[in-house]
Amino acid sequence: MATIHEVAAKAGVSTATVSRYLRGQKVRSAQAVNAAVAALGYSPNAVAQSLKSGRTGMIGVVVPDVTNPFFAAVAKGLEQVCQGQSFRMLLANSGESAETEQEILADLVHRVDGVILAPATEQDDAPLQLREAGVPAVFLDRELAGDEPFDAVLVDNVGGAHAAAKHLTDLGHTRIAMINGPADTTPGRGRREGFLAGLEEAGIELPPEYDLMGGFQEGTAHQLALQLLAQPEPPTAIFTGNNLMTVGVLKALQDMRVDVPGEVSVLGFDDLTLGSLLRSPLTCIDRPDVEQGALAMRLMLSRITHDTPGAPRRIVLDTQLLVRESTASPRPTRKARR
Amino acid sequence: MATIHEVAAKAGVSTATVSRYLRGQKVRSAQAVNAAVAALGYSPNAVAQSLKSGRTGMIGVVVPDVTNPFFAAVAKGLEQVCQGQSFRMLLANSGESAETEQEILADLVHRVDGVILAPATEQDDAPLQLREAGVPAVFLDRELAGDEPFDAVLVDNVGGAHAAAKHLTDLGHTRIAMINGPADTTPGRGRREGFLAGLEEAGIELPPEYDLMGGFQEGTAHQLALQLLAQPEPPTAIFTGNNLMTVGVLKALQDMRVDVPGEVSVLGFDDLTLGSLLRSPLTCIDRPDVEQGALAMRLMLSRITHDTPGAPRRIVLDTQLLVRESTASPRPTRKARR
């Protein structure tokens, strides 16, 4: 690949002049420089530019799993904003592991202008190194437990889960179970809190055997759902902590030939891509996922390009109860399944 | 952030010694250097290292849309292999636009060690610049029309679509429609070719009014499906060119209250994430998507790290017909819908 020196030589000028020409400054030899650039197919080396400027034009994005449609949608929002401002995304998967996340951040710290991340847990201290290194960070959908102030774009987990509980109790359910993700993550904790509060308002308890927790994954939710169905008194409604868990539960119910919502109502936090095409179109707590990504990126870029100072901003997006067909009033009589 | 100079000063050695120590060489002052590194929280600047070495440790990945679950799955495969070899992925969306792709590639060319991409069209010549720049390229799921030899990891579009046609004709369908993506893309062309061949074997034609084409998107497929249903003699079976188009068609059929497979059978190329949970579990042409990504990344890394020379490799993965419940024999009698 041609360097600026070759262009300068060919055009009979100094590298400074070539550099200036490329940055749009007036130069006497514009003609010659332009010709040389074209002839050599020259484009400046971005790595060298970064070393000089200290800017890389890249935003690191660390998510637990790109395959999760929620994060895919978020990535789309991030990308849209990013691209418009000629920044690029450096995408990495932490796989919900704090160690992996730590490695990724250490590697990213010098090659990005900022990091947008969904930390593995709320106790995670890996992100603190970003602050020490002076790299702007924006938390996405999750934050840290400490009172370290960071920018964050979140969703109203408590409110959403509260609405979910209300919907189920309003329908008349009393035997309600929750299959949720880890309580040491922002969504896990918030959704639990909101759901319990909602149940309590209706005077309903969540007995331990209905209070199940696992990774935010399809597989674990599938198992937990089977466990639930095997109980002497299975619930008539299940609230699931995220989209992946909803899928696991729906598959378990389908495997066991349990009718939804006839025998069991299902309400998920987060919609499914094909929510409306399902055998039982999913009732869910919906939220603006693409927008969440777009907001996070805008927040980041305003920090970087306008060098916006000031206190961290915490944006909390509203959720919406989307009533479809996977929830209904419980049947008057029910027998335990086995 | 601390530099190697500060570490050297603190340890009372030269920067060369610090550098050597960090690369695992034996140095007399290991103790002191180690202490200085720790005290300053030093980590080498990856950008500077790249400038020296010419290696960036990054692989550019350019796809039309990360939100498409197929590409999300591919991205997962790419990521898994990548991470294991301590490379990072620089992900960009071309949005099916050759211009955007061109810009992205121009920007990426200096900051990545290789590019894995799904070109917007087969006539696209943007990727040729990668070759000129000496940047290894691997085509993913799509290739170029010319006989430019490039590495590629593809899927057997012709064979898969052929099997799809056979399945439908075997069921007894004769009025079969195809809603496919652009013929100037590898999948669009191949699937068309295979499907037509399959129909022909059964002595069935594809009349122009059953031969619909649009972008590989949900929206266009939705419209085209409505168009199909409005015809005096609508088809009894529809083959869709990709997952997004399948969703569009299924939604259109649901909107119009058309029973699947009672009134219309649907067979899609590529599975849907929730294929089994749908109202009519989808019969489809399935393929190993995560593996396709993993293979592409392995191919890329073998080019880069082993500096493997030799002719371009073209890997074509097999597809599999997955029969579920969205296809059935046509009803003996049918009336036109309106």
Place this chain on the structure above:
DNA sequence: CTGAAAGCGCTTACAG
């Protein structure tokens, strides 16, 4: 083993 020095490819005050 070690350090001084050159150089990766740029950009930008500093003189002119």
Place this chain on the structure above:
DNA sequence: CTGAAAGCGCTTACAG
């Protein structure tokens, strides 16, 4: 407007 020169933060032959 222009060029020589310094410097961004590293690494690595080259002498010692």
